[in-house]
Amino acid sequence: MLMLGTAAIGALSFAGGAQAADNKEVQMLHWWTSGGEAAALNVVKQALAKQGYGWKDVPVAGGGGGAAMTTLKAMVAAGNPPTASQILGYYALDYADAGKLADITPLAKKNDWAKVIPTALQKFTTVNGKWGAVPINIHSVNWIWINKAAMEKIGGTEPKNFAEFVALLDKAKKAGVVPLALGGQPWQEATMFDSIVASTGGVEFYKKAFIDLDESALKSDTMKKSFDNLAKLRDYVDPNYTGRDWNLATAMVIKGDALVQVMGDWAKGEFAAAHKEAGKDFLCYRFPGTDGSVLYNTDMFAFFQVSADRQAAQTALAETAMSPEVQIGFNTIKGSAPARMDISDASFDVCGKKAIADIKAANAKGTFLGSLAQNYAQPPAVATAYYDVVTKFVHGQIKSSDEAVTQLVAAINSAK
Amino acid sequence: MATVIDPIVAHAVQSPRLNIKDRLRDWIPRLVLAPSFALILIFVYGFNLWTLVISFTNSKAFTNFNFIGWANYAKLWSWTFQTDPPSNWYTALVNMVLFGGLYVVFCLVLGLALAILLDQKIRGEGILRPLYLYPLALSFIVTGTAWKLLLDPGIGLEKAVHDLGWTSFHFDWVVDPRMMIYCVAIAGIWQTSGFVMAMFLAALRGIDSEILKAAQIDGASAYATYRRIIIPIMRPVFMSALIILTHMAIKSYDLVLSVTGKNPGGAAELPSTFMYSYTFTRNQMGVGSASAVVMLMTIAAIMVPYLYSELREKP
Numbered sequence: 001m002l003m004l005g006t007a008a009i010g011a012l013s014f015a016g017g018a019q020a021a022d023n024k025e026v027q028m029l030h031w032w033t034s035g036g037e038a039a040a041l042n043v044v045k046q047a048l049a050k051q052g053y054g055w056k057d058v059p060v061a062g063g064g065g066g067a068a069m070t071t072l073k074a075m076v077a078a079g080n081p082p083t084a085s086q087i088l089g090y091y092a093l094d095y096a097d098a099g100k101l102a103d104i105t106p107l108a109k110k111n112d113w114a115k116v117i118p119t120a121l122q123k124f125t126t127v128n129g130k131w132g133a134v135p136i137n138i139h140s141v142n143w144i145w146i147n148k149a150a151m152e153k154i155g156g157t158e159p160k161n162f163a164e165f166v167a168l169l170d171k172a173k174k175a176g177v178v179p180l181a182l183g184g185q186p187w188q189e190a191t192m193f194d195s196i197v198a199s200t201g202g203v204e205f206y207k208k209a210f211i212d213l214d215e216s217a218l219k220s221d222t223m224k225k226s227f228d229n230l231a232k233l234r235d236y237v238d239p240n241y242t243g244r245d246w247n248l249a250t251a252m253v254i255k256g257d258a259l260v261q262v263m264g265d266w267a268k269g270e271f272a273a274a275h276k277e278a279g280k281d282f283l284c285y286r287f288p289g290t291d292g293s294v295l296y297n298t299d300m301f302a303f304f305q306v307s308a309d310r311q312a313a314q315t316a317l318a319e320t321a322m323s324p325e326v327q328i329g330f331n332t333i334k335g336s337a338p339a340r341m342d343i344s345d346a347s348f349d350v351c352g353k354k355a356i357a358d359i360k361a362a363n364a365k366g367t368f369l370g371s372l373a374q375n376y377a378q379p380p381a382v383a384t385a386y387y388d389v390v391t392k393f394v395h396g397q398i399k400s401s402d403e404a405v406t407q408l409v410a411a412i413n414s415a416k
Numbered sequence: 417m418a419t420v421i422d423p424i425v426a427h428a429v430q431s432p433r434l435n436i437k438d439r440l441r442d443w444i445p446r447l448v449l450a451p452s453f454a455l456i457l458i459f460v461y462g463f464n465l466w467t468l469v470i471s472f473t474n475s476k477a478f479t480n481f482n483f484i485g486w487a488n489y490a491k492l493w494s495w496t497f498q499t500d501p502p503s504n505w506y507t508a509l510v511n512m513v514l515f516g517g518l519y520v521v522f523c524l525v526l527g528l529a530l531a532i533l534l535d536q537k538i539r540g541e542g543i544l545r546p547l548y549l550y551p552l553a554l555s556f557i558v559t560g561t562a563w564k565l566l567l568d569p570g571i572g573l574e575k576a577v578h579d580l581g582w583t584s585f586h587f588d589w590v591v592d593p594r595m596m597i598y599c600v601a602i603a604g605i606w607q608t609s610g611f612v613m614a615m616f617l618a619a620l621r622g623i624d625s626e627i628l629k630a631a632q633i634d635g636a637s638a639y640a641t642y643r644r645i646i647i648p649i650m651r652p653v654f655m656s657a658l659i660i661l662t663h664m665a666i667k668s669y670d671l672v673l674s675v676t677g678k679n680p681g682g683a684a685e686l687p688s689t690f691m692y693s694y695t696f697t698r699n700q701m702g703v704g705s706a707s708a709v710v711m712l713m714t715i716a717a718i719m720v721p722y723l724y725s726e727l728r729e730k731p
Contacts, residue, residue, distance in 0.1 A: 070696045077478070094477040094699070184591075185678040240570035242591035243677020381476070384698045388504065388682055395593045395681030397501045407501060414491075415698070 022312040028301075029058040029075070030086035031068045034247070036269030036333060043329035044136075047320045053313055058082050076100050081304035083314050089124045089376040090383075092133050092302045101132030102303040102311075104318055108134075113322060116340040118363040120370065121298060133302040135339035136321050137331050138359055141264040141371045142195040142287040142295045143351075145250070145271070150177050150259045151283060158285050162199050162229060165288040169236040172259040179236035181258035183244040186391040190373035190383075192262045193230055193390045199289030200226040203367045206295075210372040213382070213416075218409050227393060227401035233262075234394060242395070253282070262287060264297065264374070268335030268351060277349070284351040286358070293367035294358050297374030298339060385411035464712065471705035479701060488706035505707070508685040511597045515686065516665040518601040519608070523661050524654070526605065527612025532642065534613070535620045545617070548610035556607070560674025563603040564590060567675075590675065593683030600675045600684055604668060612657050619653040620646065655726050659719070666715060687711050 026048060032041045045055045058075070060068045065088060072085050076095065087095075095101050108114060108131040114122065117135060125133045144165075146156075154175045159165040169179035182188065198206040201222040209217040217223065238258075241249075250270040252258035261267060268278070276282055286292075301321055303314050320326055327338040332347055337355040341363065345356045362368040370376030375383050389408045392398045398407055474484045495505035502510075530548055534541055551559065566572045567590035577585040589595035623646060631641050669688045676684040687707060695704025 066697045073478070073696070091477075098478055183677075184680045186680060186682075187678075189680075238570070239588070240568060240591055242593070243564070243680050245677065380697060380699045384693070391681045392501050395683065397593065397681055397683070403501070415700075 023309045024052060024313065025054045025056055025310075026084070026313045026317050027056045027058055027082040028084055028086075028317075029060065029068060029072055029082045031060060031065050032086065034269070036273050036335070040269075040330045040334040043326055043333065044317075044321060047323070047326050047329075048316060051316055051320070053316050058085075076304060081306060083306060083310055084301045084303050084317055087133065087300050087302040088297065088374070089300075089370065090379040091375070092124050092300055093127060093379075095302060095304070096127035096130075096132050100304055101127075101130075102305050102314060104131045104134075104303055104314070105129070107131070107315060107318055111319065111322060113340075116342045118296075118339075118341060118359060118368050120363070120368045121296070121339070124298075124300060124376070133300040134318050134322050135298045135300045136327070137334055137336035138294075138296050138298050138339050138355075139264045139266055139336045139374075140294045140296045140355065140358070141191050141374060142198060142290040142293070143263065143265055143267070144285050144287055145253055145261045145263060145267050146283040146285070147253045147256045147259060148279075148281055148283050150256050153177075154259070156259075158283075159288040160291075161289045162196075166232055169233070169260070173236060177256075178238045178252065178258040179260065180233060181249040181252040181261040182233075182237045182241045183246045183249040184237075184242040184394065185244070185246070186387040187373060188246050188249075188263070189394045190387045190390045191264060191371065192233070193226070194295050194371050194373050195262060195287035195290055196229050196233070197223070197226045198293060198295060198369075199287055200229050203290070203293040203369065206293075207369055210377045211369060213378065213412060215409060218412065219405055223405050223408070224401040227404045230390070230393065231401070264371075265335050265337075265351065265355060269333070272333070272335065278352075279350040284354070286354075292358070292361065292365070293369065294355075294362040295369055295371040296359075297371045297376045299336075381415040382412055385415040467705045467708050467712075470701060471709050473702055475701035475705070477699040477701070484702070488702045489710075491703055492706055492710060504682050504685050504690055507682055508687045508690040511684060511686050512666070515597050515601050515604070515668070516662070518598070519604050519665045519668075520658065520661045522601070522605045523609045523612045524657060526609040527657065528616050528647075530609065530613040531616035531620055534617055545614070549614050550610070551607045552611045554607065556668070556671040557674050559603055559607045560600075560671045563599065563606070564675050564677060567599055567602075593681040596676050596684045600668070600672050603675050604665070604671055607671075608661065608664065612661070615653055615657050616650065619650045623649055652726075655722075658722075662715070662718065666711065 030041065032038055048055060058071065060071050065086075068086070069091060072082070072087075075081050081100070092101070105126075108126075113125075113131070113134070117125065118138070121135055121138070125131055125135060144159075150172070154171045154177065156168045156171055159168045172179035182192065194206075194210075197209065201209070201217075201220075205217060205220075205222055208214045209220075209223060246263060246267070247270050249258070249261050250263065250267045251274075253261045254271060254274045254276060265284075268284070271278070271282055278284060301317065303318060306314060322340065324338075324340065324343050327340055327343055328347055331338050332349075332352065335352075337348075337352060337359055341356075341360050343356070345353045348356060359368065372378055372383055372386055377383070378386075386408070389398065389404060389411050392407070393401075393404045398404045470479055471488055472483050472485060473480055474482050474487070492505055495503035496509065498506055534544060534548075538544075567587070569575065569588040569591060574585060574587045577587075590599045627645060627649075628641065631645055636644070667688055668686060669692060672684050672686055672689055673679060679685060679689060687710075691704050691707045691711065693704075694700045694707065698704075
């Protein structure tokens with residue numbers, strides 16, 4: 001009976017539209033559903049609960065960001081946006097350009113966020129000087145994850161450049177371990193190729209080719225060599241890699257069936273979930289030849305224009321997400337680095353400490369660059385055209401590096 | 417002309433006040449059908465028109481109304497013949513023919529065969545029928561994932577056979593981009609043929625036994641009875657099955673992604689996956705809409721003549 005009563009009151013308050021009182025509910029659209037991700041998000045939920053804000057997930061049919069983005073588009077188009085949504089780089093810019101994002105500039109000024117968030121990243125949080133989103137974490141894709149026991153068994157050492165990396169994989173192959181755990185899905189192959197390009201041509205070349213889309217760089221011999229190097233790595237995967245999910249590939253490294261995985265640092269969440277310790281059970285190095293640069297992607301919370309009674313919840317969510325405690329709590333679980341550069345790295349593991357230091361250094365040097373595979377270098381149309389070429393090359397529909405480069409230029413031009 | 421009075425009109429003129437009962441009887445079917453008619457008009461045909469309009473604009477992430485004429489269709493046409501390396505659209509079309517053809521033909525053949533075999537008054541039919549029908553109760557995602565694991569050479573069928581000792585056995589279609597689409601077809605056929613069987617079985621049960629007795633007396637063999645009497649009688653069921661299977665094949669989406677693991681190398685692209693990815697993930701809504709219109713036209717080109725020939729008044 002009591003429940004019926006409250007339900008009725010709830011229904012009434014919804015029917016009433018805008019109320020005088022603040023709406024104490026944060027409606028959040030996200031696709032953090034795996035164990036580690038959900039645990040990380042709980043840090044944000046609990047911090048909000050302390051301030052008296054309830055949390056409501058916006059249900060998304062199907063996993064992955066694609067389905068969520070479709071849901072979000074429908075909600076915004078219908079004039080019923082969530083309080084905030086997990087969002088990736090260029091998607092946020094789409095909404096900002098369409099004038100759908102809230103303006104949280106006063107908050108940003110009050111908290112001095114512009115000083116602590118890496119400069120390159122602010123391209124996605126601010127459009128025309130207006131803040132519309134905040135980053136909750138910084139992931140980077142140019143990592144390799146190595147099973148320490150397997151490494152010791154074959155007597156390997158940290159590879160410093162691409163040639164040494166291939167030599168290490170060769171050693172593993174001879175010892176009968178699967179050298180490279182790869183999930184043969186388009187986004188994973190493209191994520192690995194990001195690192196290969198930065199390693200083969202250097203970080204300046206990466207910037208010219210993928211951030212500036214300079215056609216001479218895309219067509220260059222360096223790009224051809226990058227594809228050759230990708231073909232080299234393909235020789236070290238097991239025959240059943242096609243279509244494998246990324247976390248299954250990580251599991252191969254965790255179990256010691258495989259030596260290395262090239263993957264963003266969300267892989268660390270899988271190691272943590274299996275109770276493995278950085279430096280003791282597994283090793284993390286920057287992708288050989290990319291040390292000192294960070295190819296990043298970040299999860300942001302984008303804020304939409306909502307009715308006046310929901311703005312307090314929005315403000316609370318933005319400030320909570322950016323608060324040092326939540327940044328530490330969230331990112332130690334998620335495996336990423338905090339999005340603020342003024343946070344102590346005391347509670348992070350070896351890999352986390354390295355990530356934090358790298359981000360600071362790369363931001364100062366200008367080698368903090370968006371990952372093309374993760375939608376932080378180019379709009380989705382270009383990024384998916386890039387997926388097409390890389391995945392067709394890996395799976396043999398494109399047979400030579402020359403052809404791959406020609407196709408890459410054509411695909412990017414048609415997507416622009 | 418004016419002297420001939422249409423009997424119906426005459427009837428209406430004669431009794432301006434039909435009794436209330438008759439009037440209700442006239443109106444009830446219309447009233448009952450009106451809501452669904454209105455909904456279908458808006459949500460199917462209205463949105464078809466909307467998609468058609470969008471396909472002539474350069475809509476990217478959101479819809480806009482900058483009309484660019486036939487440019488999106490021109491793009492699709494140029495992709496249609498781009499075979500080396502195959503464009504996504506070309507792959508989608510080729511796969512549609514392969515997958516659709518295999519799926520429809522095998523489901524019909526298997527469904528009919530199963531129905532005829534079950535119709536032999538065998539024991540245990542009550543157990544067998546739901547067994548064959550049961551796969552349809554699963555969602556395509558579940559079917560797809562199960563088949564993906566089953567066909568995976570590292571953990572599935574191939575490994576099981578190796579463990580039994582036949583080590584030269586080789587079956588890696590699901591990780592071979594050229595054979596992937598056949599795996600999707602296998603999973604689809606497994607899921608749907610039981611349903612087709614149920615349709616045929618119902619039709620078989622509906623055939624008048626008098627006709628069959630007459631055929632027996634005339635000394636027709638079982639084969640001839642089926643070929644010349646039973647299957648021709650079941651023609652309408654073929655039509656229903658074909659329509660259902662065709663639209664299932666064309667809208668297959670979740671099955672493709674789950675069997676192949678996100679479609680590596682774009683090897684298992686179908687028009688439906690193409691349309692979805694261009695409209696929603698690649699932010700090229702104009703191109704996506706154009707491909708949707710092309711799909712609609714293709715289905716119409718197949719279905720309309722067929723429906724026309726089937727529904728025509730037989731002389």
